[in-house]
Amino acid sequence: MQDVLGIIEKKLKAYPNVRYEKSEDSITVQPTDDKGFSVSLFLVGEAPNVSYAVYYDGWHDEISDCNEALECFAYGLSSECRLIETSRNGEPYKWTMEYKTESGWAEHSTTSLIFTKFWKKKTERYLQNHLISLKND
Numbered sequence: 001m002q003d004v005l006g007i008i009e010k011k012l013k014a015y016p017n018v019r020y021e022k023s024e025d026s027i028t029v030q031p032t033d034d035k036g037f038s039v040s041l042f043l044v045g046e047a048p049n050v051s052y053a054v055y056y057d058g059w060h061d062e063i064s065d066c067n068e069a070l071e072c073f074a075y076g077l078s079s080e081c082r083l084i085e086t087s088r089n090g091e092p093y094k095w096t097m098e099y100k101t102e103s104g105w106a107e108h109s110t111t112s113l114i115f116t117k118f119w120k121k122k123t124e125r126y127l128q129n130h131l132i133s134l135k136n137d
Contacts, residue, residue, distance in 0.1 A: 004052065004066055008041065008073060015131060029077060029131070037083050037127040039076035041069060056083050057127070059095035059111045074132060075099075082128040086112075089120035 005027050012018050012029065019030040028040040040055040044062065052069035053062050056076045063069040075081050082105065086094035094112035098105040 004041065004043070004070060007070065011074075018131060031127075031129060032131060035127060036129040036131075037076070037085075039073060039129065041073045056081075056097060057085065057095055058092060058113075059083060059097045059109075061109070077129050077131040078133065079128060079130045082126055085125045085127055087123050087125070088117045090123075091117070091120075 005022060005025075008027050009020075009022055012020055017032065019032075021028050021030075025043040026040060028038055031037055037057040038055070040053075042053040042055070044051045044053050051062055051064045052066070053060055054069055054072045054076070061072060063072060080100045082098050082100075084096040084098065085092050086096070093116040094110060096110040097108045099108055
């Protein structure tokens with residue numbers, strides 16, 4: 001098993017303005033502005049049966065392949081990805097991850113909480129990070 005958290009931390013050193021937190025089983029990159037979202041990677045389980053959970057604020061995916069988890073983590077830090085955060089009365093309850101295509105944006109998947117105050121006012125925020133460029137990295 002690769003040292004996934006070490007790989008990410010090493011790559012983040014190239015971005016001096018990035019704020020991140022690392023523990024023995026996770027790393028989280030904070031958004032660079034109020035229009036971005038946090039990106040986290042958690043180690044799930046113990047060797048040799050480790051999988052990876054990647055979070056973009058409330059959206060998440062569990063991934064078994066190390067390289068795929070690294071790509072998903074980096075993707076969340078790029079402008080090729082965006083998150084639609086849906087709230088009711090200011091409380092986020094649904095997150096939709098979208099990816100950029102030649103013709104616009106396409107939905108990848110949605111994560112949501114089961115219980116929400118559905119009768120309250122609904123709002124959506126479009127969040128996007130611009131920390132890395134996937135075309136040059």
